[in-house]
Amino acid sequence: MNLGESIRVAWDSIRANMLRSILTTLGIMIGITAVIAVVAVGQGGQQSIMKEMEQFGSNLFYITMDWRRDELPTGREFTMNDIEIIKANVPELEYLLPCAQTFSTIKSRDKVKTAQVFGTEADYAHLHPLEITAGRFLNNSDCLGKRRVVVIDEELAQELFPRTSALGKRIIIDNQTMVVCGLLKAENSIFGMGTKVIYIPMRVWLDIYPGGSISYIEGGTRSPEEVKTAMQSSVKILEKRHHSKDLYQGVDMEQEIQAVNKVTGVMTLVIGIIAGFSLLVGGIGVMNIMLVSVTERTREIGLRMALGARRRDILIQFLIEAVVLCLLGGIIGMALGIGGAFLISALAKWPPLISWTTVLLAFTFSAAIGIIFGILPANQAANLDPIEALRRD
């Protein structure tokens, strides 16, 4: 019997018990659905993060205090002097910025909001794709002259000043009056996730929050090749100035991307294990129903043998039936998974990424389950004694 005929026979017998077949394959369906949906959403998310990181630029680096230490030695935080000295001594640097952040309440005349108050300097706009829609970003004289100005995003501006433009208006941040000098286009970032950020000059930030300190330093070079050198030189100067080894940590984009890949790698592994178990359970379900099918069709098997089916014809027939059953579940699962991925992504606001590899893998996997869990029933069918089988009711 050729393959086409075998598939037709398998399909006929599956169709004859349609409800049972669908229920049997439910485990596989759910397994494949889960894998496809989660992988698509996960890969889509990873892609979005990567894109965002690439937008940040590969000529950027950060220097932070090593957070993994149990206690940070006090008195060794970054200072504005550090920034000036590094700038003067590392020729590869194009920009070097102090950054600090804290949550605060923001008040207008009649509204109160919370936002992250971000202290930095004018060059921040050169390193990050900020879109100014009105007014201007912080400039050098704001920063050096400690002007009490603030840049906020349009959405926050709209919330604080529903009726008029916020530009030039006074707002109160932690009891300090500031003037809005610029508006930013509201951003839709995975990192942001609904948190509003407002920018003020670094020196003003240090004045408003006397207990606070610069939380990290951001640097930029002219070319990506210079990042490593500039970062290492900067860390060395900090270590020398603060007399401490291994406290300051430089991170560039390459490392960040590796870190993200590591996280998504672990995620994929966990999902893979869960999917593996659900497919295992699904496979056992298929094996179970195939065993029932063999018992039910003992006479048919006997007859086929009497009419000239060899053992391997019977074996292949039942294997194909198991594979077709699993593929049925796999295909329905794939459709549901792709639908689910779009649904989840619509809620999470990033596009799903459905790769051919995933689809092909799911397809192959369902077929493989069919073969693995079909072997036992198929073998049982093939080893029936035709005389006994024909006698069975």
Next chain:
Amino acid sequence: MITMIKMEQINKIYRPQSNPVHALRDVSLHIKMGEFVAIMGPSGSGKSTLMNVMGCLDTPSSGAYHLGGVEVSSMNSDQLATIRNRKIGFVFQNYNLLPRMTALHNVELPMLYAGVEKEERKARALDCIGRVGMLDRIHHRPSELSGGQCQRIAIARALVNNPDIILADEPTGNLDSVTSLEIMNIFCSLHQENTTIVLVTHEDDIAAFARRVLHFRDGKLINDEILNPHLTEPSAVEGGGDI
């Protein structure tokens, strides 16, 4: 005349170790091409075992069995499957048609295992269904056919691979006397076309359609009887084909 079946000293012992049952004892018989033979005997006489051995569903414990000039008693299961497929046409008491398939597909089934191409399968199936007078029912499923009609389809199925012998095991056992007569007339017309037929039955009037009756008792062939051919005269046979 060519000898289709040649059995020499066939023995079949079930459970030889623990509790041996001697189902066939030194059975030797020859059946020539075109013969119409009935096998009779009470239950437990070994006639079913003989059918299984003859039909290559089982192998003898000892002895030689030549089917159409081929020694089959020592073949493995795959070789036997091929022999069954090419050389034997089975007709069962309970028809054994596959319920999900149409009559046409049921008849095509043995050709699937013979690797016959689709077009030829259909042509040959239709030819055989025509010979049993069922061309108006080819798209019916077994559940939509009467017992006699099912048995006709089963006979057509037995014929499609052009076998050396037709083995019919109580083919009228589930049928009323009128329908039984119709089925026996089909066998008679096949006999007229020189088909070799071996029929197992315990009914004398069914056995009477054959030209030769082999009587079995306790696993032994006790009587080989040539019948007076008065019951299968050409006139009766020709009438049978049209029913």
